[in-house]
Amino acid sequence: MAFTSHMAAALAEARAAADRGEVPVGAVLVDPHGRVVAAAGNRTRELSDPTAHAEILAIRDACAAAGSERLPGHRLWVTLEPCPMCAAAISAARIATLYYAASDPRMGGVAHGARVFDHPQCHHRPQVYDGIDAAPARALLQSFFGTRR
Ligand SMILES: [Zn+2]
Numbered sequence: 001m002a003f004t005s006h007m008a009a010a011l012a013e014a015r016a017a018a019d020r021g022e023v024p025v026g027a028v029l030v031d032p033h034g035r036v037v038a039a040a041g042n043r044t045r046e047l048s049d050p051t052a053h054a055e056i057l058a059i060r061d062a063c064a065a066a067g068s069e070r071l072p073g074h075r076l077w078v079t080l081e082p083c084p085m086c087a088a089a090i091s092a093a094r095i096a097t098l099y100y101a102a103s104d105p106r107m108g109g110v111a112h113g114a115r116v117f118d119h120p121q122c123h124h125r126p127q128v129y130d131g132i133d134a135a136p137a138r139a140l141l142q143s144f145f146g147t148r149r
Pocket of ligand 1: 015046055085086087
């Protein structure tokens with residue numbers, strides 16, 4: 001199958017999140033056939049829910065649609081390095097591949113901090129590709145926080 005990047009769609013979700021006053025992070029989940037099965041942006045403020053990160057919302061939607069708590073063969077596109085909570089959910093959902101854009105030295109849990117997938121207790125480690133479209137993802141975050149702080 002030809003490689004198709006879904007980071008542009010994830011960035012569109014991040015932009016929509018910023019427009020709602022949420023931290024601009026977006027995620028897109030793609031099934032083994034290359035179909036987009038879920039797309040989401042952060043909604044922690046809107047839902048008064050600290051777990052309403054883009055990745056969690058996309059995984060919930062896709063699992064509900066699939067009628068399964070696991071998403072084998074699925075690929076997740078995220079505009080920011082997932083935090084430890086989302087990394088744990090990605091592992092639990094058995095997602096095959098994680099693509100993320102900007103790295104997050106402060107809150108990230110993949111290449112920084114908890115490094116969830118590197119723990120021996122982590123039973124499923126997705127393939128990880130970072131740095132895809134990192135510049136626009138970072139610019140979006142910087143302009144969001146620049147206008148708020
Ligand atoms: Zn998260």
